[in-house]
Amino acid sequence: MIMAVNPTRMELLRLRKRLMLARRGHKLLRDKQDELLRHFLSLIKRWKDAREGVENGLVQGFGLFLRAFLVIPGYVLYESCIRPGVETVLSCSSRQITSVRLPQFSIEVKGDPIAYGFVNTTFSLDKAILSYLNLFQDLIKLAELEKAVILLAEEIKKTRRRVNALEYVLIPNLEETIKYIFMKLEEFERGNLVRLMKVKEIVRAH
Amino acid sequence: MDWGLILSILGGALAVGLAGIGSAIGVGLAGAAANGVLTEDPDKFGTMLLLVALPGTQGIYGFLTGFLVAIKVGLLTGKIPVISFSQGLSIFFACVPIMLAGWISAIHQGKVCAAGIAVAAKKPEATMKAMIYGVMVETYAVLGLLASIILLTGIKL
């Protein structure tokens, strides 16, 4: 699309500058996008592994807990788990990839997870509780990765939109406009020339 | 004082009394057990009836012995012969078998029957077998009765 500009030499110079800038921006954004994609792909792979690990862990933990749940009377189970024996502290920091800030979580577990008596409960409950506790670290890691993936994906989308805007809209438009102005200017020149020739002819006829 | 008569009557009375006490305890035990079962399963009344009644026989044996003594010494006809001290003592001792056997066997029969009732509650098809064990205790009461009768008839007044 040709922009609504005056076909003047001034404008042509301005547009040419803009085009150069757009081309450079495009290249930079392109590089950024590649970089983001590279991170994104490695992150996705890690996320997938973490997700699988957590899902397997949950299935396993649930299986263990089910065994405890079947054997231990309901009221005893309630009493045993009524107050957790551990205290967890979640701390949050961030790291930067290109222009994106990604969160980083870490937890600290204090205390003894097995905070119940041993007379009415069974070892299956210990196993379930311990497996859940182990899973907790992975779960936090997964949350971190998942958030990072979402943030990166958003950023990639944004960058791609910009790249596309530059590549398919701004740059062609600029090019077209420049071409138009250039042609227009040539047209003027040719018109001038014709006019000069006509004037010359008239002068010669006299 | 006619010691012979007194001893004879004492023998008969104790035979009835002690055997009766034994039977009462025995039937009491079996009855309590039967009631326990009836609480949960009233249909079992018929099957348990015999088991409850079984310890009652000793009382009857005791009574029979007492009756025989009464006939022997002529208490029923009023024609009481002269009974010497040794004859009276003999009659008393003749009553001892049913007295003791009836008394103690009835209690134990009561226990066996109470246990038998528990069996009947759990496995109705085994009721008859349980009853046979009860009847086995009965044997000794019957032997006591027989001994008492033989001894009584043997005594010449």
Added chain:
Amino acid sequence: MELREDTRYTYAVARIRALETRSLNLEKIQRIVDAGDASTAWRETAGWHLLPKGELSPENTQTDLEKFLIEEIRCTNNLFSSLSNDPELTNLFFLKYDFHNLKILLKISPESLDGMVNLGLVPIEKLKESVIERNFRELPKLLQESIREILELVKIDTNLLYGRLDMVDIILDKKMFDLIFRTLKRHPAPSCSFLNMLFQTEVDICNLNICRRFKRLRRNRDFLNEALLPGGKLALKFLLEKYENNEYAPLNEFINFQIATFKLQLNNLYESTIYTAFGLEPLVAFLKKREKDAKMIRMIILAKLQGLAPKAIWGEINTINE
């Protein structure tokens, strides 16, 4: 010859024998396990119940199930105590509910009565009130002294060992068995030796299990010393020594063997009650069997709800029977 017969229980034993026909046997369990789903499995339990059998609603099957089974246990407990001539002894079997309620009261500042079971000697509202007000005059004599001691201990220990909530449970469990054995000594009855044997064997099995769990959890010897229950036949010193000097594998072997022995003893103890026509023993065996049955029914039906196949359910049943 000592005749260990307690003819006061003639009525009770006969009644129990009539009720025993309702207990679960292998065949009934098989039918429940093989049922298609939870509700048919529940229907298969017909005949076991002492109360009119309720229907499980499909929405909250689990809560319904727990409710029904608690009611059944309550009914059994009431029957048990009404048939008993030695309330001091039969009350010992309900102590575990009181101690359970106490544990909850001590672990969280009690606001609601959630998780507490109203099967103990003391109604839960009353227990809660007396714990809050620290006034135990209203409680049964049996509990008064014990609760006072427990409160002392728990106060000290929770201050010393912050976050070690398991100490509450451990202290209470120990105190409970302590109380049981003390009471048994104080009230001689013909069935005392049976009860003594029963609780002793239970303590031994428990202690052995604790040893194995501690080894797996890699706890130290001192903590084990605190957790072991008093009153068992196996001396605590012996257990501690075994624990310290053995790795997991040999210890496990030893414990497996011992537990198998004690379970056999326990089984023999229960079986011996068949031959006891007069006495408290058959009643106790009946109570324990009912509790075990309730546990079994709960397990099977919950397993059905979770969609476990009959074969897997049998596996679970075997692990609890082991």
